[in-house]
Amino acid sequence: MKEKSIIHLDLDTFFVSVERLLDSKLQHKPLLVGGLGDRGVVAACSYETRSFGVHSGMSMKMARQLCPEATVIKGDSGTYTKYSHQVTDIIKSKVPTFEKASVDEFYADLSGMDKFFGTYKFAHELRHLIIKESGLPISFGLSQNKVVSKIATGEAKPNNELFIHNGEEKSFLAPLSVRKIPMIGSKTFQKLLQLGVNKIYTIQEMPVEMLESVLGKNGRTIWKRANGIDDSPIIPFHERKSISAERTFHKDTIDMMVLHATLTAMGENLAFQLRQGNKLTTNVSVKIRYSDFSTYTKQAKVPYTSADHILIPKIEELFRQLYNRRLLIRLIGVKFSGLVGGNYQINLFDDSEKMLNLYNSIDKMRNRFGDNSITRASTLGGTHVGRMHNPFNGEPPVLLAHRQQ
Missing domain, CATH: 3.30.1490.100 (DNA polymerase, Y-family, little finger domain)
Known part of the structure; x- marks a missing residue:
């Protein structure tokens, strides 16, 4: 079977990085982006604030109490959208097929490029091109599938890169916290802790049936991801979706x-x-x-x-x-x-x-x-507008309004 090479690229603290690009005086200083008032919410925070317990989604009032020396910026979604488009255009110009997973996160299939450039060399040069053209820090993970590459990106940050060679997925994942596995949220994490499961290597050693009995059908998916097994495809990005x-x-x-x-x-x-x-x-x-x-x-x-x-x-x-x-x-x-x-x-x-x-x-x-x-x-006075069930599975969805009777 042909060996795959999947890259995951993630712009580091995207909103914060854009603000620092626009104002160099903000470099290396604690920074919060979000609503300015006490009832505002933190949309993004710099690495310097995280040691104080600050995280995105918390109230701005709480974040300011935890890190009073932080600079607070309201942020501008239009500006962030512009930079997201810029990075997208760079990736589009270099990679035949890619997935835009979010405004600051991308996957691409680099399989076969090793015949011409060396996959890691290509990925390294792509990352540095993005940094040069956009001025923004970006990290990547490279492996044979999306899940391992995404986890590798998290370990590479900030502003770095990590290549997991084929066959080394399990040993790379083993010492990491189970929280690193995509789809493990706080509730699932608590269930795993109650079982005495904290590190990924413990899941690797468990029978898959045991995890399924505790977590249901998601247990098998989590077990496969813990073992570095993932066959989820790249979903090609196009503006018309x-x-x-x-x-x-x-x-x-x-x-x-x-x-x-x-x-x-x-x-x-x-x-x-x-x-x-x-x-x-x-x-x-x-x-x-x-x-x-x-x-x-x-x-x-x-x-x-x-x-x-x-x-x-x-x-x-x-x-x-x-x-x-x-x-x-x-x-x-x-x-x-x-x-x-x-x-x-x-x-x-x-x-x-x-x-x-x-x-x-x-x-x-x-x-x-x-x-x-x-x-x-x-x-009121309009007509009920119906929708398709679960519209983001499969083909791009179309919603149809019920014709007026």
């Missing part, structure tokens, strides 16, 4: 209340799907089809986001730019594209802990009671 919603009206309309309510419901539902799929979008487009079947679309770039309160105003702005008041509307649609992995963290610069908790609560209610269990008052 999208989710969308459309609504064809039973009767052509210019009722602005209905149009506004429908657009808002679409944006709300699509943003919910982004958060459920742990995705962010960077491109919003709106489509209008008039009664004469002429169809127009308009799109705009936005900083990476999955937040209703950022996306819905952009949808409304694009609709206003498109709308011709003289014609009846037959169909309207909304599409989010340029999707990457990521979470709500990138939206925390303007938001408070209260806003973050609000989104989490709303999403939990929708998951439990259905998409339409909680909606904005402005969507």
Whole structure:
């Protein structure tokens, strides 16, 4: 079987590194990026703050108490998006197929390149090209699969590289904490600690059936990862990856209340799907089809986001730019594209802990009671917008609005 070579690249403390690139006086100083007020949330923190117990996602008030000497910056998601695109373009120009796992994290299949360059030499040169062109520190792990490479990147940081040769995966993983294995969160970690399992080598020595009896079906996956076994594929990145919603009206309309309510419901539902799929979008487009079947679309770039309160105003702005008041509307649609992995963290610069908790609560209610269990008052008068189950598995999803009866 052909030996594989998978690289995992990760921009070190991405938001912090961008801020230091823009202001060199911040180098080597404790730095927090996020909401400025006491109710704000830490979106990113420098390595210098971590020894004080600071971590991303905690309240800014708590972080300031733990590390009072830290400089606090609100951050700008538009700036971070620009640098993310820049690094993406560099990787795209050098690697035939790559996966953009998040705004600051990439995988690429370098298999076969050893015939021409030497895989590690190519990876080393790619990393230094990114550092030279972007000015940002980046680390990589290189091995035969995604899981081992991702763990290797974590061990290489900050701003370094690590190559795990084929056959050395188990010995590399053995002394590490089980927390290093992707998909082991705090609850699973606590269960493993109760079993006396702290290091990966203990899992390597356990029968897989024992782990399955404790952790269910995830036990087998964790056992395989602990043994350096992973066959998850590279998911090629392309800008067109999208989710969308459309609504064809039973009767052509210019009722602005209905149009506004429908657009808002679409944006709300699509943003919910982004958060459920742990995705962010960077491109919003709106489509209008008039009664004469002429169809127009308009799109705009936005900083990476999955937040209703950022996306819905952009949808409304694009609709206003498109709308011709003289014609009846037959169909309207909304599409989010340029999707990457990521979470709500990138939206925390303007938001408070209260806003973050609000989104989490709303999403939990929708998951439990259905998409339409909680909606904005402005969507009343619109029509229910349906969605596909688990839309981020397989083909890029398309959301279909129920036709008005």
